[in-house]
Amino acid sequence: xxxxxxxxxxxxxxxxxxxxxxxxxxxxxxxxxxxxxxxxxxxxxxxxxxxxxxxxxxxxxxxxxxxxxxxxxxxxxxxxxxxxxxxxxxxxxxxxxxxxxxxxxxxxxxxxxxxxxxxxxxxxxxxxxxxxxxxxxxxxxxxxxxxxxxxxxxxxxxxxxxxxxxxxxxxxxxxxxxxxxxxxxxxxxxxxxxxxxxxxxxxxxxxxxxxxxxxxxxxxxxxxxxxxxxxxxxxxxxxxxxxxxxxxxxxxxxxx
Amino acid sequence: xxxxxxxxxxxxxxxxxxxxxxxxxxxxxxxxxxxxxxxxxxxxxxxxxxxxxxxxxxxxxxxxxxxxxxxxxxxxxxxxxxxxxxxxxxxxxxxxxxxxxxxxxxxxxxxxxxxxxxxxxxxxxxxxxxxxxxxxxxxxxxxxxxxxxxxxxxxxxxxxxxxxxxxxxxxxxxxxxxxxxxxxxxxxxxxxxxxxxxxxxxxxxxxxxxxxxxxxxxxxxxxxxxxxxxxxxxxxxxxxxxxxxxxxxxxxxxxxxxxxxxx
Numbered sequence: 321x322x323x324x325x326x327x328x329x330x331x332x333x334x335x336x337x338x339x340x341x342x343x344x345x346x347x348x349x350x351x352x353x354x355x356x357x358x359x360x361x362x363x364x365x366x367x368x369x370x371x372x373x374x375x376x377x378x379x380x381x382x383x384x385x386x387x388x389x390x391x392x393x394x395x396x397x398x399x400x401x402x403x404x405x406x407x408x409x410x411x412x413x414x415x416x417x418x419x420x421x422x423x424x425x426x427x428x429x430x431x432x433x434x435x436x437x438x439x440x441x442x443x444x445x446x447x448x449x450x451x452x453x454x455x456x457x458x459x460x461x462x463x464x465x466x467x468x469x470x471x472x473x474x475x476x477x478x479x480x481x482x483x484x485x486x487x488x489x490x491x492x493x494x495x496x497x498x499x500x501x502x503x504x505x506x507x508x509x510x511x512x513x514x515x516x517x518x519x520x521x522x523x524x525x526x527x528x529x530x531x532x533x534x535x536x537x538x539x540x541x542x543x544x545x546x547x548x549x550x551x552x553x554x555x556x557x558x559x560x561x562x563x564x565x566x567x568x569x570x571x572x573x574x575x576x
Numbered sequence: 577x578x579x580x581x582x583x584x585x586x587x588x589x590x591x592x593x594x595x596x597x598x599x600x601x602x603x604x605x606x607x608x609x610x611x612x613x614x615x616x617x618x619x620x621x622x623x624x625x626x627x628x629x630x631x632x633x634x635x636x637x638x639x640x641x642x643x644x645x646x647x648x649x650x651x652x653x654x655x656x657x658x659x660x661x662x663x664x665x666x667x668x669x670x671x672x673x674x675x676x677x678x679x680x681x682x683x684x685x686x687x688x689x690x691x692x693x694x695x696x697x698x699x700x701x702x703x704x705x706x707x708x709x710x711x712x713x714x715x716x717x718x719x720x721x722x723x724x725x726x727x728x729x730x731x732x733x734x735x736x737x738x739x740x741x742x743x744x745x746x747x748x749x750x751x752x753x754x755x756x757x758x759x760x761x762x763x764x765x766x767x768x769x770x771x772x773x774x775x776x777x778x779x780x781x782x783x784x785x786x787x788x789x790x791x792x793x794x795x796x797x798x799x800x801x802x803x804x805x806x807x808x809x810x811x812x813x814x815x816x817x818x819x820x821x822x823x824x825x826x827x828x829x830x831x832x833x834x835x836x837x838x839x
Contacts, residue, residue: 388736
């Protein structure tokens with residue numbers, strides 16, 4: 321059986337959840353249109369974690385926003401493997417993820433509330449999820465009472481409590497300390513292990529990215545294009561994964 | 577000193593200031609700097625107010641004025657809020673409504689009384705229509721701008737959460753714009769009240785607070801006229817305090833969005 325992504329959904333191959341085909345984005349009028357993303361092909365499979373690595377301003381966020389359906393591409397298409405495939409996203413702008421008039425629990429419960437679930441039930445489930453993540457103390461606090469890192473944890477907790485099939489994370493833990501980061505990586509691995517779920521994340525830290533993702537995509541630009549794609553699961557140790565990613569990065573970005 | 581005690585002390589100072597103004601007024605008239613024919617003694621005004629408060633006519637006038645004001649404010653503000661939110665979330669509605677409402681807003685509401693008199697006739701309905709229109713025109717721009725900002729700020733999150741248009745309005749735009757919309761409603765309440773009083777003086781016939789002030793002034797019974805004016809100030813103060821309280825509750829509910837961050 322073939323999915324809308326054109327890949328086998330049964331057998332040994334993992335199910336394709338989301339696919340970008342020749343994705344392009346241009347901003348501005350016809351004559352002065354500025355290319356932001358050019359001809360990106362990217363497939364996200366169930367169970368995998370894909371990392372996007374690239375310099376500032378190369379178009380990674382625009383690519384992620386097109387995958388999330390926030391930006392409409394000017395060329396190519398984003399195809400989901402079925403109408404039931406849901407996509408969530410954590411923005412790099414911390415304040416954009418949370419509503420300031422809602423408590424932590426209410427922010428986590430927001431997807432349920434938006435879909436019409438009862439406030440009491442949504443809130444109770446959200447508070448339970450926060451407890452299991454060790455974030456119960458944030459349930460009754462408002463975003464302005466939290467540090468940037470705690471706000472990022474709440475944004476992640478929202479999607480762990482209401483898991484989408486595809487989770488896109490744009491530098492989602494830039495404000496977290498190293499202890500919290502390790503915990504977050506654990507949550508993300510568990511998320512991907514649930515089946516029919518995958519993560520695509522942007523990070524600027526090569527070492528961290530190599531340690532956590534299955535596949536690394538090096539983005540050059542603007543306009544954003546995938547300059548190299550590296551399967552990291554074939555490397556036995558974390559050191560080898562880091563070295564493989566660095567080697568590619570050095571070559572593509574001409575780092576001495 | 578606790579915050580509650582500080583607030584109580586500030587409120588008491590505010591009341592003392594009113595007493596001080598009345599005392600200065602009393603002195604200025606008693607020493608003859610202002611003629612009691614132009615400005616009656618405040619003690620006389622307060623005495624008249626106490627006597628008026630015992631008459632049925634006083635309460636009938638206030639009942640009529642407040643009835644027209646509440647109806648006009650509710651209808652006008654409701655329409656202004658609805659139009660404001662519609663214009664805030666829809667760029668098309670914003671483009672279509674802004675020129676018309678901007679044009680109407682430039683016309684002083686009092687100038688519409690002669691037109692209302694011809695079209696509807698004298699009395700409460702004409703006053704209510706003009707006050708309602710004034711109320712709507714004052715609440716619209718602030719609400720529309722707040723809704724526009726709120727929609728722009730949270731549209732991305734709403735899109736990611738696959739929020740429907742009604743859900744977007746209910747969970748994102750309305751709470752995000754609530755504080756500014758309330759502030760606009762507060763201004764529109766005051767404007768509607770002023771328009772009602774002016775309307776009663778111009779086309780209201782012989783009932784209502786505005787008509788009573790005009791009537792007492794024309795009969796040179798200034799103490800009664802001032803008693804009504806002082807009562808207007810008191811009613812205006814109560815309206816303002818009610819709105820201040822609602823706005824404060826809303827801000828607390830909204831977690832005073834821009835509070836200091838805790839690290």
